[in-house]
Amino acid sequence: MGLDAMSLSQLKEFQGDIPALGNFPERILAETYEEFVSVLYKDIDAIVLNIEENPELRKNDSEDRLTIEIKSSLTHMGYSASHDTKIGGHADLIVKKKSWLWIGEAKIHSSYDYLFQGFQQLTTRYSTGSYNNCEGGMLIYIRKRNIQQIMQKWEEHLKKKDEVTELKISKCPVNPFSFYSTHHHQRTNLPFKVRHIPFNLYFFPEDSK
Numbered sequence: 001m002g003l004d005a006m007s008l009s010q011l012k013e014f015q016g017d018i019p020a021l022g023n024f025p026e027r028i029l030a031e032t033y034e035e036f037v038s039v040l041y042k043d044i045d046a047i048v049l050n051i052e053e054n055p056e057l058r059k060n061d062s063e064d065r066l067t068i069e070i071k072s073s074l075t076h077m078g079y080s081a082s083h084d085t086k087i088g089g090h091a092d093l094i095v096k097k098k099s100w101l102w103i104g105e106a107k108i109h110s111s112y113d114y115l116f117q118g119f120q121q122l123t124t125r126y127s128t129g130s131y132n133n134c135e136g137g138m139l140i141y142i143r144k145r146n147i148q149q150i151m152q153k154w155e156e157h158l159k160k161k162d163e164v165t166e167l168k169i170s171k172c173p174v175n176p177f178s179f180y181s182t183h184h185h186q187r188t189n190l191p192f193k194v195r196h197i198p199f200n201l202y203f204f205p206e207d208s209k
Contacts, residue, residue: 027078036100037135040079041195044137045174047073048199055203059143066141066199067092067106091126093139101133108141109150112157115140119158122194129185129192138196147200151177154196 026039047070051058058066067083071093074081080096087094093104105122107115115138122136123129142150155169164183172178177198185192 030097033100033132033134036097037102040095040102041174043074043077043079044070044197048175048197052200055143055201058201059203063092063106063108063141067104067139070104070139088126088128089121093137099132101128102135102137103127103133104137104139106139106141109144109154112154115154116157116161119194120163123164123183123192124186127185127192129188129190131190134185134190135193135195138194140196140198141201142198143201143203145202145204147177147198147202151179151196151198155179155181 026035026042030036030039050073051066051069064083071081071083074095082094083092084090085094087101087103091103092106095102095104103122103126105118105126107118109115119138122138127133127136140151140154144150158164158181159167159169161167164181165186166184168182170180170182172180172195175197177200178196180193180195182191182193184190
C-alpha cells in the first residue's frame with residue numbers, strides 16, 4: 001500500500017469525527033461492490049436528513065425535482081450520478097463507480113400499489129440483477145402523517161405480492177423507518193437487495209399565525 005493509500009486509510013478512521021471529510025476516504029477506498037453501496041447509503045442518509053429539514057419549501061416539488069436534488073448532491077460528493085438515464089427504460093437515479101451500478105426508483109407516496117409499481121420498475125425493468133448491480137433503492141417521498149405506520153404498511157403490502165419470489169425482509173440498523181427487502185431477480189435468479197428509503201416531508205403546523 002502506497003503512501004497516498006496509507007493516508008486515506010488513516011483519514012478513514014477519523015471521518016466520523018471530522019465532518020469536513022464527509023466519507024471521502026471511504027468513497028475512494030471502496031474496493032468491492034458491497035463497500036461501494038455501503039458508503040453510498042451513508043451519503044444518501046445525509047442527503048435525506050438535509051432534505052427533511054425544510055419540508056415547507058418542498059410542498060410542490062415533483063418526483064423529478066426531488067430526485068435531481070439528490071443526484072446533484074451525489075455529484076458534488078464525487079459520484080458519477082445521473083437522472084432519467086436510459087437503462088431498460090428511463091431510470092430515476094443511476095450511480096456508477098468502475099463497473100458497479102446502483103439504481104434508485106423514486107415515488108411520491110400516494111398509494112401502496114403505486115409504490116409497488118415503482119418496485120417492479122426497479123426490479124424488472126431497470127436493474128440487471130447481475131453481480132455488478134445486485135442492489136438498488138426505493139426513494140419514497142412521504143407527505144402524509146405518521147411515516148412509521150406508512151412504512152410498516154408498505155412492508156406488509158410487499159410481503160403479500162406473489163410476484164416477488166422468496167422475499168426476505170430485514171431491518172435497517174441506521175434508520176428505524178427504513179428496511180431492506182431481498183428476493184430472487186427474475187433475470188439472473190441471484191438475490192437482489194433493495195433498501196426502502198423514506199423521506200419525511202409531512203408539514204402541517206398547528207400553531208396560530
